[in-house]
Amino acid sequence: MLSQREGRTKVLQSLRVMLVPGRYGLERWSFVLQRISGVAVSLYFIAHILETGNFVGGITVWTVPEYSFAEAAHQKSVELLKNPVFDVGLAVIGFLVALHTFNGLRLILTHFGFLVGKPGRPEPFEQPASLNARQRALFWLSISLAVFALLYTLDALMGVFRV
Amino acid sequence: MLMHYLSGLGILLFGAVHIFTIFFTYPFQATIWETTLKFDSIPFAILPVYRNALLAASLFGLLLCTTVHAMNGLRTVIAELVGFRNKWVDRILIAVGVFLTVYGLRTILIAHLLV
Numbered sequence: 354m355l356s357q358r359e360g361r362t363k364v365l366q367s368l369r370v371m372l373v374p375g376r377y378g379l380e381r382w383s384f385v386l387q388r389i390s391g392v393a394v395s396l397y398f399i400a401h402i403l404e405t406g407n408f409v410g411g412i413t414v415w416t417v418p419e420y421s422f423a424e425a426a427h428q429k430s431v432e433l434l435k436n437p438v439f440d441v442g443l444a445v446i447g448f449l450v451a452l453h454t455f456n457g458l459r460l461i462l463t464h465f466g467f468l469v470g471k472p473g474r475p476e477p478f479e480q481p482a483s484l485n486a487r488q489r490a491l492f493w494l495s496i497s498l499a500v501f502a503l504l505y506t507l508d509a510l511m512g513v514f515r516v
Numbered sequence: 517m518l519m520h521y522l523s524g525l526g527i528l529l530f531g532a533v534h535i536f537t538i539f540f541t542y543p544f545q546a547t548i549w550e551t552t553l554k555f556d557s558i559p560f561a562i563l564p565v566y567r568n569a570l571l572a573a574s575l576f577g578l579l580l581c582t583t584v585h586a587m588n589g590l591r592t593v594i595a596e597l598v599g600f601r602n603k604w605v606d607r608i609l610i611a612v613g614v615f616l617t618v619y620g621l622r623t624i625l626i627a628h629l630l631v
Contacts (some may be wrong), residue, residue, distance in 0.1 A: 395586035409626045
C-alpha cells in the first residue's frame with residue numbers, strides 16, 4: 354500500500370505524463386485531448402443537470418408546481434446564465450463535445466479493426482508505428498468539426514456572425 | 517469497454533435530437549436566448565419540447581446514456597491517474613450517477629406535466 358505522500362507523487366507523475374504530450378506523436382495528442390474533453394464535458398454535464406433542475410424550481414421541488422412559479426424560476430435562471438462569460442464557456446464546451454464525439458467514433462472504429470491498415474514487419478531503425486494517413490485525416494476532421502461547433506455555438510448564443 | 521461504446525453511441529443518437537431541438541430549430545436572425553431557451557412563448561421554446569412525450573423520452577435516454585458514459589469515463593481516468601481501482605471511488609461515482617438520473621428524471625417529468 355502506498356503512503357499518502359507516495360500516492361500524491363504518483364498522481365502528479367501520472368498527470369505530468371498524461372497532460373504533456375509535446376515530445377510524442379499525434380496519437381498522444383489525441384489521447385490527451387480525449388481525456389481532457391471527457392473530464393471537462395462530464396463536469397459540465399453534472400452542472401447542466403443541476404442548472405436545468407433550477408428551471409422548474411430547484412432541488413426542493415419534487416411535485417408539479419404552479420405554472421407561474423416554474424416560469425419565474427426559469428426566468429431567474431436565464432438572467433443568471435445570460436452573460437458573455439457563460440456564452441464563451443458554452444462555446445468551448447461545444448468544441449470539446451464535438452471533438453470527443455468524432456475522435457471517439459474514430460477510436461471505436463480503430464478498436465474493431467477498421468482503418469488501421471495491415472500489420473507489417475518492423476525494420477531496424479524504423480520509426481515506431483503511429484497513426485496512418487486515414488487515422489490522421491479523421492483526427493484532423495474531428496478538430497475541424499469541433500472548431501465549426503465552437504463557431505456555430507458562439508453565433509447561436511451571441512449572434513457574432515450576423516450582419 | 518463495450519458499455520462505454522454503447523452508451524457513447526446512445527449519446528450520439530439522443531444528443532443529436534437534443535442539439536437539433538435547441539440549436540437548429542430557431543429563426544436564425546435571433547439568438548437561442550430569444551427563441552429556443554424561452555420558457556413557453558413560442559412553438560420551439562423549452563416547455564413544448566418537454567411536453568412532447570417522444571422528445572421527453574429521448575431526453576431521458578440521453579440522461580441515462582450520458583450518466584453511464586460520464587461516470588465510467590471518470591472512473592477510468594481516476595484509475596489511470598492513481599494506478600489502481602479504488603472501490604470507494606466506484607461507490608461515489610455510482611451514487612453521483614444515481615442522483616443525477618433521479619434528479620434529471622424529476623426535471624423531465626415536472627416539465628412534461630407542467631400546464
